[in-house]
Every structure is written in structure tokens, then in C-alpha cells.
Amino acid sequence: MAENRKKEREAFGKVMTDWFELPGDLVLDLPKITLIGRQELSIENHRGIIECSTNRMRVNLARGYLEIQGKDLEIRSLCSEEIQFIGRIDQLLFFE
Amino acid sequence: MSNRIADQMGGMILIEISGAKPEKLINLLMSRGVLIQDVRQKENGIILKIRSSALASTRAIAEEQGLDVKILNRMGVPVVRKKLKRRIGLWGGALVVILLLYLATSFIWFIDIEGNEKISREEILQTARSCGFYVGAFQPNINRLEVEGDLLRLMPELAYAEIKISGVKANIKVVERVMASDDVQGPCDIVARCDGVIEEILLQEGQALVQKGDAVTQGQVLISGEILPIIQGEENEENETGDASLSDSEDQETEDILPEPIWVRARGVVKARVWYESYGECPLLQEERNKSGQEESSIQLCLPWGNWVLSGKEENPYADGVEEIQEYVFHTPWGELGWKKRTWQEEMVTQVEYSRAEALEIAKKRAREALLEKQGWTELPGDVQYRTISQASDVVVRVQAVIECVEDIAQAQQIEER
Numbered sequence: 001m002a003e004n005r006k007k008e009r010e011a012f013g014k015v016m017t018d019w020f021e022l023p024g025d026l027v028l029d030l031p032k033i034t035l036i037g038r039q040e041l042s043i044e045n046h047r048g049i050i051e052c053s054t055n056r057m058r059v060n061l062a063r064g065y066l067e068i069q070g071k072d073l074e075i076r077s078l079c080s081e082e083i084q085f086i087g088r089i090d091q092l093l094f095f096e
Numbered sequence: 097m098s099n100r101i102a103d104q105m106g107g108m109i110l111i112e113i114s115g116a117k118p119e120k121l122i123n124l125l126m127s128r129g130v131l132i133q134d135v136r137q138k139e140n141g142i143i144l145k146i147r148s149s150a151l152a153s154t155r156a157i158a159e160e161q162g163l164d165v166k167i168l169n170r171m172g173v174p175v176v177r178k179k180l181k182r183r184i185g186l187w188g189g190a191l192v193v194i195l196l197l198y199l200a201t202s203f204i205w206f207i208d209i210e211g212n213e214k215i216s217r218e219e220i221l222q223t224a225r226s227c228g229f230y231v232g233a234f235q236p237n238i239n240r241l242e243v244e245g246d247l248l249r250l251m252p253e254l255a256y257a258e259i260k261i262s263g264v265k266a267n268i269k270v271v272e273r274v275m276a277s278d279d280v281q282g283p284c285d286i287v288a289r290c291d292g293v294i295e296e297i298l299l300q301e302g303q304a305l306v307q308k309g310d311a312v313t314q315g316q317v318l319i320s321g322e323i324l325p326i327i328q329g330e331e332n333e334e335n336e337t338g339d340a341s342l343s344d345s346e347d348q349e350t351e352d353i354l355p356e357p358i359w360v361r362a363r364g365v366v367k368a369r370v371w372y373e374s375y376g377e378c379p380l381l382q383e384e385r386n387k388s389g390q391e392e393s394s395i396q397l398c399l400p401w402g403n404w405v406l407s408g409k410e411e412n413p414y415a416d417g418v419e420e421i422q423e424y425v426f427h428t429p430w431g432e433l434g435w436k437k438r439t440w441q442e443e444m445v446t447q448v449e450y451s452r453a454e455a456l457e458i459a460k461k462r463a464r465e466a467l468l469e470k471q472g473w474t475e476l477p478g479d480v481q482y483r484t485i486s487q488a489s490d491v492v493v494r495v496q497a498v499i500e501c502v503e504d505i506a507q508a509q510q511i512e513e514r
Contacts, residue, residue, distance in 0.1 A: 048123035053137045075135035075144075080126055 029062045035092075040076075041068065041085040049078070057085060064096035099131075107148035107172035108133075114141035115163035124157050125150070148174065203426055204233045205264040212270050215253055220268060223250050229268075232426035232434075235261065282510070283359035286319035288312045289507040292368030302362030312368065312505075321362040321511050325355045359511065366506040374470055376463025377486075377494045378455040382448050390414070390442035400431030414442040455493040456484065463497035477501045 017024050025032040025045055032044040047060035052075065057068040073087035113121055118141050125132055125146070130153065133145040141163075146154055148170070158165045180187060207224070209217045224230065227246040229238060240259045247257040247270075256271035286302065294310045302319040306312055394408025412419055417440045425434035450458065460482050468476065478501045486494035 048126060049119045052119050052122070052135060052142055074137075076133065078122065078126055078132040078135060080129065 031061045031066070033066070033092075035089070038070075038089045039086060041089055041092075042082055043085075044082050046083050049075070049083075054087075059083060064094060067091075067093040067095060069093070103133075103147060104172045107170065107174040108145050109148050109151055109167055110134075110143065110145050110169040110171070111151075111154065112138065112141060112143050112166045112168055113158060113163050114166070115158075115161070117161075118142045118163060121154075121158055121161055121163055124161070125154060128153060128157075130154065143168065148172070201264055202235050203264065203428075204229070204231055204235060204238070204261070204266050206266065207231055208265065208267045210267060210269045212272065214272055215251070215270070220247075220251070220270065223247060224268065226250070229259070229266070230427075234426075234428055237429060282361065283321045284361050284508045284510050285317045285321045286362045286364055286366065286506045287509045288314055288316045288318055288366070288368070289505045290314050290370055292370035292505055294318075294366060294368050295502050296365075296367040298365040300363035300365075301360050302364065304364070306366075317509075318366045318506060319362040319364045321360050323358040323360060325358065362508070364506060365504055367502050368505045369500060369502050370505060372467060372471055372499050372501075374463050374467035374497045375494070376459040376461065376466055376497065377492050378450065378458035378462065379492045380450055380452065380455050381491065382450065384446050384448050385416070385443045386446060387418075388442040388444045391439060393437060393439040396436045396438065398425055398432045398434050398436060400428065400433065403436075406435070408438075409440075412440045414440055416443045416445060417441055418443060452488075452493065456495065459493045459495040460497065463495045467497050467499060477503075 014024075016022075024030045029045060031046060034042045034044075043059055043066065045062065047062060050058035050060050050065055054073055055069065055071060057073050057075070059066045059068070068085060068089060069091040070087050070089040073085060073089070076084040076086045078084075122132060122135065122142075122144070130146055130150040135142055135144045137143075151167075155165050207221065207230075209220050212220060221230070224243065224247060227243045227250070229243045238261070240261070244257045244259055247268075248254055251257075253273055254270050255273040256269075258269040260267045260269070291313050292311075294306050294308050294312060296308065297304055297306065297318070299319060302321050303323050304319050306316075306318050312318065392409055392413050394410065395406045397404045397406050420439045420441070422437040422439075423434070425432045425436065427433075463482065464476070464480060467480070468474070476499060478499055481498045481500070483496045483498065484493065485496050486492060
């Protein structure tokens, strides 16, 4: 029931942001992911680190988490607003 | 970029977090606003960089979470500052070395001279020294233009002087003046360079005033550059074949119109017998100073504040001794800087008694040497006649040396000078 309400609220929010042309990352608290080639990745609006290893990184998001698979991965900088990864990125997987 | 500068200024620490779930610590630090960098996984845990100021809070959180924090490295300005403080002697020494190096390169150490042919290097160096330009001179005290001007002023033989200083080496470039020839130009006489008796005269131009066998004195005109033309009347009289019809009135005209003399540059070779004299003496009893072989030396340190003896004696230890000083001193604006080596050699005074014959030989030798030195000869041009001028009772044997030779005594002299 609560899940449905949340989904409805999200759907309404999406319609409203589309209608008023508002940035989704601010209004809906969505992550903003920037990928530069396959060597550098930055994520804004994250919720912290779940797992940190050289082959796999998992980043907590407002809804679900993002899994980064690759080789020689490491976190270049980490603060509450933004997280930056470097290394060879092979896959980005979203999980809810 | 600004973050990187702030990191370096504040100092960074590389730490290793080991234990279960180190990600939890990262999230907690992040939530407290700690900037985390270069997070990498290692065998036992993770390695990350934080600012030095966040170390205490990191340790506290790690302790709460049951994780171990190990400092691997410290970086940034505070670490460098700490190292500098610990090695103050080293840095101070380096600074002193740099200062000394700078000071040492402020002096002239080498002087090269270029372009001199007739003037010796020593002569130029000596003159430059009197102008304040020498090995060991302090460069800021040298005014190149002034020294160049002084060199030209003190050495008229120089037409140009240029000083170039590069580092500790100086180069003096000179151009010698081409001096006017000493040869007499224009009409002149030939005069006697010294007294003598004419042996031979070879006339090339001019009028000979002397002949073989004449005794001449120094400065006497031998060949005149003034040639008096032969007057027609005189010529007729000399020839004794004069025209009997030449009237008295014509004679009168000839006397009135005296032709001008002809001025020429007299030339010729005038060989004369000349004498040169010199004198030599030798006392029968003579004091001689010989080195005994004993020697003492000392080394003195010269500083602008005074001189200190580093080794050896301070004063001459011998009653009779000669002193030799070797200086390695630089003249700085504050005074002398360097060291001096003083060497004293003992001398023994001995009385030497010569027989009259020995003294005569020595006196002759001295007279001969004096003759060579006086005339600037390398060897005598003829036989020397010696004449003893001292009495048999004299304690000093005195000898006069006379040499007779035949040589060209002709010397050109400008006619105006007569």
C-alpha cells in the first residue's frame, strides 16, 4: 500500500517536472551520473558506499543502488555531495 | 586545484583501515564532512587519504566501529616544515655554502690578456693592478670604464683597451698603438754618435765634412745635408781655364746672385775607431753571506679583523736571515682575506781573504761584466785592455777595462736641430 503511494507520488512528481521543465536530480532526488570515457565516473546525489573493491563498487542511491564493475577501480574523492571513481569501467548496473 | 593546495597546506595522511566492513567508516566520515581521497582496496582492508585535521575524529569513529587505523604516510607542508626544523644545521650549512659560493664568484680569479705583441703581459697586469684591477679584486668595486680609461692614460702605447668580465674570469683586450718610426724625415745631417777616429767613410748623399784619420767628438757633423752649389766663377778659377774675356761686371752679378743651398737627407756609412770604458773593483778582504741551510717557516691566516699565526714562529728566528713571503690574499672591501707563508733562511757571514792576484782577476771580471751590461752586449766585440788604477798599498784592487773597436758611428740628425 505504502509502496504504491510512493510510486504514485513519484509518477506525479515526474509529470510535474516534465510539465514545468524542472531538473529531475533536484526535484526528484535522482542521482546525476557523469561518465567520462570509461576511465572516470562521478555520481552526485548518492547515499554512500556499500562495497568497495578493485573489481566492483556499489554505491547507495535514493532508490536502490548502482553497481560499477571494472578493473583497478578506486575512489578518487568522496564527499557528501559527490563521489568520483577512476579505473577501467566495464559495466554500470542499477538495482532497486 | 584549490582543494589540492588546501590539502598540501593543511597536510594529508595516508591511512590503512583494517577490519570488517570498512565501508561503514567511509560513510560515517563522509556524513561528518570529512573529505576522503584515493580510496583503494588492499589485502587487509582499504587505504585512503584524509586531511591531518580529520585524523582524531577518524580514530574515534574507527574505535567505535571496531576498526584499526594505521598511519602509512604523512604528506604536505607541515611535514616538510617539521623536517626542516629537525635538519636546521643542514639547511643552515647549505645556506652558508650558497652565500660563500656567491661571495667567491664575486671576485676576479683569472685575468687573460689578448692582443698584446710588444707590451708584455706583466706590464699590462701591473698597470691594471695600479688601476684597481687584479686577481682577487671584488667585482662590485670595479668600474670597467674607469679602468679602461686609466689603462689608456697610463700606457700611451695602447690605442684601445676593453675589459670583459664573465663570472670569475676577466679578459683584457688591447690594441697596441703603431708608433711613428724614429727615422728622421726630410733634410738631415749625419753626426757622430760618439767620440772616435774616422777609419772609413762611405758617402751616399750629402757633403762629407771629415775624412779618414780625423778625430771626431760626439755630435760633430760628419756628413752635411746642406750642399752649397759651386759658383760659376769659382769653378772657372778652380779649373784655371777661365775665360779671359769675362768682364768685371759679370763677376759682380755672380756675387750678388748667390744660389740657394740644396738641402738633402745626408746618407752614408762612417766607420770609426771607438773606445768603451768600464770599471771593476775587488777588496782584498771581503764579507760574504752564504745560506747555512737552516730554514723556518710559518703560516699566517689573514682576516679583515687581524692576522693569526696558524703554525710556525711569529718573527724571524735568525739574527741574520732573509725573509721570503708568499701571499695568497684577496683584497675585499672589508680587508685582506687569505693566508701568508713566511719563510726565513739563515745566513752565515764569512770573511774571505783574496790574494792580490785573485782580487785582480775578480776586479777584471767585474769590469768586463760592467762593460757588457753598460753597452747591452752579449759578447765583447774585441780584446779588452785592463789597467790597474789602484796602488799596491790599497786594500781594494781597482781595474779599468777599455775596449777598442771599429763601428759605424753615423747618426741622422734633423737639420733644424742644429
